[in-house]
Amino acid sequence: MESGSLIPAAELAARVRAAGARRVVLQLPDGLKRRAPSLVRAFGAEGIEVAAVAGDPCYGACDLALDTVALTGADLLVHVGHAPVEEREGVLYEHLSFDFDPAAVAAALPLLHGTEVGLVTTVQHVHLLKEVAEVLAAHGVRAEVGPGEGRTPLPGQVLGCSYANARALSAPEILYVGTGVFHAIGVALATGKHVIALDPYSGEVREVSGDADRLLRRRFALIEKARSAECVGIILSTKSGQARPALAARLAALSEKAMVITMREVSAAEMINFGCGAYVNTACPRLAYDDQVRFPVPLLTPQEFEVLVGARAWEEYEVDEIV
Numbered sequence: 340m341e342s343g344s345l346i347p348a349a350e351l352a353a354r355v356r357a358a359g360a361r362r363v364v365l366q367l368p369d370g371l372k373r374r375a376p377s378l379v380r381a382f383g384a385e386g387i388e389v390a391a392v393a394g395d396p397c398y399g400a401c402d403l404a405l406d407t408v409a410l411t412g413a414d415l416l417v418h419v420g421h422a423p424v425e426e427r428e429g430v431l432y433e434h435l436s437f438d439f440d441p442a443a444v445a446a447a448l449p450l451l452h453g454t455e456v457g458l459v460t461t462v463q464h465v466h467l468l469k470e471v472a473e474v475l476a477a478h479g480v481r482a483e484v485g486p487g488e489g490r491t492p493l494p495g496q497v498l499g500c501s502y503a504n505a506r507a508l509s510a511p512e513i514l515y516v517g518t519g520v521f522h523a524i525g526v527a528l529a530t531g532k533h534v535i536a537l538d539p540y541s542g543e544v545r546e547v548s549g550d551a552d553r554l555l556r557r558r559f560a561l562i563e564k565a566r567s568a569e570c571v572g573i574i575l576s577t578k579s580g581q582a583r584p585a586l587a588a589r590l591a592a593l594s595e596k597a598m599v600i601t602m603r604e605v606s607a608a609e610m611i612n613f614g615c616g617a618y619v620n621t622a623c624p625r626l627a628y629d630d631q632v633r634f635p636v637p638l639l640t641p642q643e644f645e646v647l648v649g650a651r652a653w654e655e656y657e658v659d660e661i662v
């Protein structure tokens with residue numbers, strides 16, 4: 340079980356005041372929205388008015404409720420749950436930390452090939468990487484942690500749209516510490532290295548090259564299926580940190596069958612309304628890799644569309660990242 344930290348309302352209110360704000364919009368990820376009433380009350384007790392709580396789904400700091408700030412005339416957006424993916428004025432970020440026992444990393448030792456490993460994790464666990472490295476050192480393994488850059492400003496942090504901290508590593512193999520294997524597969528595709536995934540709560544550990552190979556086979560099949568599409572929708576996200584208009588325009592220019600379609604939430608219903616035989620996702624990269632099952636037709640990555648139209652060889656496959 341994760342030992343979840345509560346949102347530190349008083350500290351957060353102090354940071355809001357230090358930013359010179361008195362009236363804010365509050366944005367929470369879906370899993371924390373039920374904490375909104377108590378947070379609104381706590382802010383009120385600290386003399387801070389919550390003009391509105393953003394109610395749309397929020398999966399990352401790539402989707403800031405800036406329109407709600409403009410609508411309400413608030414001074415500041417308080418975005419809880421994620422670290423920043425870009426520099427933005429008028430946004431205060433509060434990412435949350437979740438603890439685990441750093442000693443859990445010992446479970447990964449039997450799968451390491453050598454004594455030098457890169458460490459990556461998601462934002463909730465970056466605060467523990469130093470202690471994880473100390474446990475590894477006690478077992479004779481030197482751990483390397485990327486410095487933090489761009490969309491992943493915290494050392495060792497990876498996102499489903501950026502593996503910069505994995506690519507920065509010189510270690511010959513990489514250990515991902517966190518739940519699920521999605522990020523570990525992304526790290527394997529982005530680096531081509533031996534990658535191990537450790538769930539620090541269950542102790543489950545696995546090497547992910549087989550998962551990466553299976554993903555690539557599925558992606559190849561989707562490209563082949565997309566060949567029969569009479570029209571291809573190039574999806575351009577309208578979310579603050581997902582919009583890639585130049586990329587969408589460049590991709591659309593690669594095929595007479597393609598047109599750019601803006602979407603806020605990428606949904607099967609909208610795909611059915613347009614009726615295209617395939618779509619290309621320039622929004623959150625996870626949608627194509629992780630959510631294909633939700634969609635009625637192939638949702639290709641930009642690189643896969645390039646393979647489809649002959650602008651890229653399959654052997655030059657790259658994982659999609661927002662850079």
Ligand code: SF4
Binds near residue numbers: 399401499624
């Ligand atoms: S684009 Fe996707 S992976 Fe990147 S921060 Fe947003 S939701 Fe997360």
